[in-house]
Amino acid sequence: MRFSTSIMFMSFFWGASPAALMAQTVSPGATPAQMDDGEGEEIIVTGQAPRGSVIGNIQPEQSLSAADVRALGVTSISEMISELSPQTNGSPVILLNGKRISxxxxxxxxxxxxxxxVDILPEQVALSYGYAPxxxxxxxxxxxxxxxxxxxARGGVTTQGGRENGQVEAGMLRIQGDNRFTLNLKYGRAAALLENERDIMPTAPxxxxxxxxxxxxxxxxxxxDPAFSALVGQSVTVASVPGSAASSAPSLNDFIAGANITGISDxxxxxxxSPETENFSANATLARAxxxxxxxxxxxxxxxxxxxLQGLSANALTLPGASPFSPFAGDTTLYRYLAQPGALEQQIRGTTAHIGLTLNGQLGRGWQWSFTGNGDLSMTRTRTDRxxxxxxxxxxxxxxxxSVNxxxxxxxxxxxxxLSDQARAKSQAIQGDLLISxxxxxxxxxxxxxxxxxxxSANGFDSRSIRSGVENEARYNREIGSGQLSLDLPITSRSKDVLGAIGDxxxxxxxxxxxxxxFGMLSTLGYGLRWEPVKAVQVLASANQDRAAPTGAQINDPLIATPNISIFDYATGQSVFVTQISGGSATLRESVRDQxxxxxxxxxxxxxxxxxxxxxxxxxxxxxxxxxxxxxxxxEAAFPQRFxxxxxxxxLQIDARPINFLRSQSEQLRWGVDLSIPIKSRVQKLVEAWRASGGKAEDRPPELQALFGNRPQRAPGADGADRPRGERGAGPEGGRPPGPRGGGFGGGRGGGQGGGRISFSLYHSWHLTxxxxxxxGVPQLDLLNGDATGSAGGQPRHEIDARIGYTNNGIxxxxxxxxxxxxxxxxxLSGTTAGSSRLNFGSLATANLRLFANLGQMPMLVKDMPFLRGARVSVGIDNIFNQRREVTDATGMxxxxxxxxxxxxxxRTVSISIRKLFSPNFAAGNRPRS
Structure with a gap:
């Protein structure tokens, strides 16, 4: 595949270049990668919230230090949020330094x-930032x-073969207080995975x-043909074409071997x-105070x-009885796949562009304001061969x-x-909101x-589709005005001695x-209660009712017909290929949810x-x-027009566009435990032993010599003044981590020995209803007892997510x-016998393993090979035991x-990535001069 879209040049923020920004924000003596790999714990003044804390008094459910984040083995905030999904139970609201982002x-x-x-907080905190709870x-x-x-650079492959994929990425980041610049470029490709690469057994059409x-x-x-049936000795309703027919006209006798036998092709x-994919993205952010x-x-x-690829062209040809290639008395139908033109293809091209603006400021003592604005453009083009x-x-x-055989x-x-169908969808949106708190x-x-x-906000949706030569166009515009008010009232307080015996x-x-x-006016009403009987316990209760309208895409997406989609037809108990219609539905209504x-x-x-x-x-x-x-x-009884x-x-066909159900009810209990235990690295132990023996330079162990060179190693806390406020006290005994500043994940002069972590988390979701x-008039679906809304079966009653992590000494x-x-x-249907249409979906357990090595945290290795300073290698194995859910029918098949x-x-897939932090100062192995 080849991109046909030109790459646009983008300028940022009043014509200020990144270099100019950094010239203003990075002082001459600043360290070129201020990312000590220590605990990153903050010195907190009594009565003062930690730097970057959220609005209000609700305590985090969990708080992860820099070392806890490092123990996750992730490389970006995006990967970090994905890795924390068991703790967040879905897509969370994201804040940066206690403030909103666009x-x-x-x-x-x-x-x-x-x-x-990283602080993970309960849903009620979202109200303080203008989001739904x-x-x-x-x-x-x-x-x-x-x-x-x-x-x-990353590369991956499946152990069964196929789906080779690769990605390269380059990025730059500068942070100096509230000033920030990031630039990230990413390109990736993945090969298609075909059914024959997984030994899929052919399904009869x-x-x-x-x-x-x-x-x-x-x-x-x-x-x-009655004469053919008489020749065979039984009624013949189907006959496979003999192979010799491709070179010469067949006779009735040639068809006898294939009488009442339906030929099935692989x-x-x-x-x-899985489709072949190719993607490119460019992302840049500029922040200024x-x-x-x-x-x-x-x-x-x-x-x-x-x-x-969607299979082959299927052609039903009428073969006249008078044809020189037909031995039958009357007209017949020849059902044939045509391999000669090649496979049917569905191609999707998408372009998305986004621009976001965030402004944060103070109105006065105790008041702050925040404005976010976003502009989005999305264009999708789909071509489907018929x-x-x-x-x-x-x-x-x-x-x-x-001459035509x-x-x-x-x-x-x-x-x-x-023949092909075409579809084009374009959506554009602009949105802005102001929050005052x-x-x-x-x-x-x-x-x-x-x-x-x-x-x-204002949203516009345009779509155009051509199906079987019939053109359809749709345009849809939506404007939304919104307002939200949240009020927090303290009732009791231990610190202020107001009924303090019962807590806060x-x-x-x-x-x-x-x-x-x-859709007119849609409203949301809610209330909540926070009770903290003691510092170690926090209880939250909330109730809210909200109304939601379908999205513009759900209403207006163009109709797309995708052939040869494999499904299981419960009505017949057979696997079949159908044409699936997707797109928007103009009949969707608003939903009302009580939680x-x-x-x-x-x-x-x-x-x-x-x-x-x-x-x-x-x-x-x-x-x-x-x-x-x-x-x-x-x-099907409820929506017969969809089949x-x-x-x-x-x-033959299913209309799979979104629908409104009548009502739904969900009830669940989710509980979990998180444990993080710090462990000392080898270098930390060496530093402590060396200091205990007097801390003389001539007695310094070889690993510390590789770590510090000839510079004297300062006493704990002696250099705390030159560390960023809020990041001091990160090393052993409260001092900075052993090694010079700029350790990072192996960058700098061998830093990053701030200690390791053993972490464990376990979450259990119990679906009650x-x-x-x-x-x-249609029987209720009980997803826990025999009904389903998806092809993967009903709703599992129990789900468990467990994570175990270890990191120390760079491994x-x-x-x-x-x-x-x-x-x-x-x-x-309820009240009838399920028979052979019943499917049993077995339990499923999958395990994923990620191994990583921060080579720069291995001083002796870096001493011998300085290029490895700042290097990181990771290997991932997803679905280690190659498990799939076992599905059987009533017969056990x-x-x-x-x-x-x-x-x-x-x-099972295996991937490997090699990551390197580059910095001229790192390459030289020197700290910048003041």
Whole structure:
């Protein structure tokens, strides 16, 4: 594939270049990678919140230091958020240094070494920043000074072969207080994975197509020819074409061997399990402190292409009885795949552009304001092959052309016309909102705080599609005005001796409204309670009702017909290939959701860092909007217009556009434990032993000599003044980590020996209720007891996410284990026998392992090979045991649709990445001079 889109030049922020910015923000004596690999713990003045803390008094459920982040073995904030998904239970609200950001694009490429602290907070904190209280909050605090240039190359492959992929990335980051510049370029490619690379067994199509061809009567199921049936001695309704027919006209006797035998062809080499992909992205962010205002501008451009194979052109040709190539008395139908023109292809090209602006400032004592604005443009073009126009071939057959053998290859002029569907979608949006937060007045128990947000957005959607020559265009515009108010009132307080015996109690009241130009006014109302009986325990309760409209894409996306999609038809108990219709639906209605949440956090002690959390969630939704679910008989009875079957009941097409269910109910309990134990590195132990023996330079061990060179090693805390405020006291005995500044992940002169970590986390989700009413008069779906809305079965009652990590002396490992309990699906209406349509989905456990080595943290190695300073090597093995879910029907057999290669095409994958931090000062091995 080749990109046809030109790469645009982007300028940032009042014409200021990155070099000019850094000239203003980096002092001459600044260290060129201020990223000591120590604990990164802060000196906290009593009564003063840590640097970058969030608004309000709600305590984090977890707080990760720089060493905890390093133990995750990730390279960027984006990877870090993904690795923390068990703790965040989905997509969280992201804050930076306790402040809002325009979008995640603003910080996603920042190296993890630049992170000083990460706080994971409960959903109620989102209200203080103008968000809905339905997502956890992750507050990322960056180091105050940091410089890095990075280069990374990654490659991966599946152990069963296929899907080779690679990616190269280059980035630059400069941080000096509130001033920041990042630039990241990324390019990646991945090869297609075909069905034959996973030994997929061929599935018989709904119609008797094959490469050689099958003959039937004009009406499927009737006798092909009475004389042929008499010759065979039984009624013949289908006959496979003999191989000799490709070179000479066949006789009735030639068809006897294939009588009542439907030829099935292996098309697995013409169908993709995973598409071929190619992508490029450029992302840049510039932040500046302008007087009392911090301004951030972010721009991102992304280009994407993918191509997948969808099988072969399927052509049903009418073969006249008078044809020289037909031995039958009457007209028949020849069902044949045409391999000559090549595989059908679906190609998708996408271009997205984003620009975001964030402004943060102070209004006065106790009040602050924040403005975020975003502009987005997305363009997607899809081309789907439908096959070869068989009109010229049929005309030649009707004319009795003796040169056109319907069983053989055709001349290029007969198959020159390829049919295809086209679709184009364009969306553009502009959005802005202003948040003001601060203290209204004081109560005996504390300050009454509020946050007020007002915003507006305008969205435009245009789509155009051509299906089977019929053109459809749609345009859709939506304007939204919104407002939100949140109020926090303290009721009791231990520190202020207001009913302090029962602990700290505060309540929250919140309300929001959105006016949609196409849906009218939608509102949200909620309240919450926070109770902290003792410092180690925090209990939160909240309830809210919100109304949501379908997105513009859900309404307006163009219709796309994708052929040869494999599904399991519960009505017949067979795996079949169908044409799937996707796109938007203009009939979608707003949904109304009521949620109640009760959560608790227990932190019994700080060392070791142990946190226990539990959350109970009860959610009820009216008119929930959902992707079209698995086609069970119950669903087909509710939405018969979404299914197309032939006269024999074979499923041909499914309209899989999103729908509104009648109502849904979900109830679950999720609890977890997180434990982090610091361990001393070898260099830390050497430093302590050397100091205990007197700390003489001539007695310095070889590893410390490699680490410090000939410079005298200062006493603990002696150089604390030249470290960034909030990052002191990170080394042994409260001093800075052994080694000079600029250790990073091996950058600088061998720093990064601030200690290791053993970490463990375990989260268990217990689904108590998962029910859906799909339509009036249709039996309720119980996803925990025999019903499903997806092809992967029902809702597992139990889910477990476990993570185990170790890092020390530059070597680290992280193991992730995910487990789901089994489910089953009864493919019949309630009150009837499921029979052979019942499917059993077994439990599934997968394990992923990541090994990494920060070579720069190995002093003797770096001494011998200085180029390895700042280098990092990591190896990842996903799905170590190559596990797939086992699916069986009532007979114990695996339906063809649920072959392992369909459920998880990739299986076990292995990847390796090499990352290097570049800096002229690092290359020279010298610290910058003051």
């Amino acid at each position: 979008s995640f694009s603003e910080i996603q490429d920042i190296p993890s070494e630049a992170v000083a602290r 339905t997502q956890k909050v992750v507050n990322i605090v960056l180091r105050e000074r940091f410089r890095a240039e990075t280069g990374e 709904g119609r008797p197509y094959s490469l050689g061809g099958n003959i039937t009567a004009l009406t499927v199921g009737d006798d092909i 098309l697995t080499r013409f169908r993709s399990l 302008l007087g009392g205002v911090t301004a951030t501008l972010n721009g991102r451009l992304e280009l994407l292409e993918n191509a997948s 096959g070869v126009d068989s009109g010229p071939i049929q005309a030649a057959l009707d004319a009795g052309d003796a 319907p069983y053989s290859s055709f001349t290029p002029d007969l198959i020159a016309t390829r 601060g203290t209204l007045f004081d109560l005996p128990a504390g300050e009454v705080s509020t946050s007020i947000k007002i915003g507006a 109690i505060s309540v929250n009241l919140n309300a929001a409204a959105q006016h949609y130009s196409d 109640f949440r009760l959560s608790a956090r227990v932190k019994p002690f700080e060392k070791p860092n142990l946190t226990l959390t539990a959350t109970y969630l009860n959610s009820r939704t009216t008119n929930p909007i959902a992707a079209f679910p698995t086609p069970t008989p119950a669903l 197309l079957r032939d006269e024999n009941g074979s499923l 998962e029910r859906i009413d799909i339509a009036p 680290g490992a992280r193991l992730g284990i995910d487990w789901e309990s089994g489910t089953h699906v009864d493919g019949a 695996t339906p063809l649709r649920y072959q392992p290669g369909y459920l998880d095409p990739l299986g």
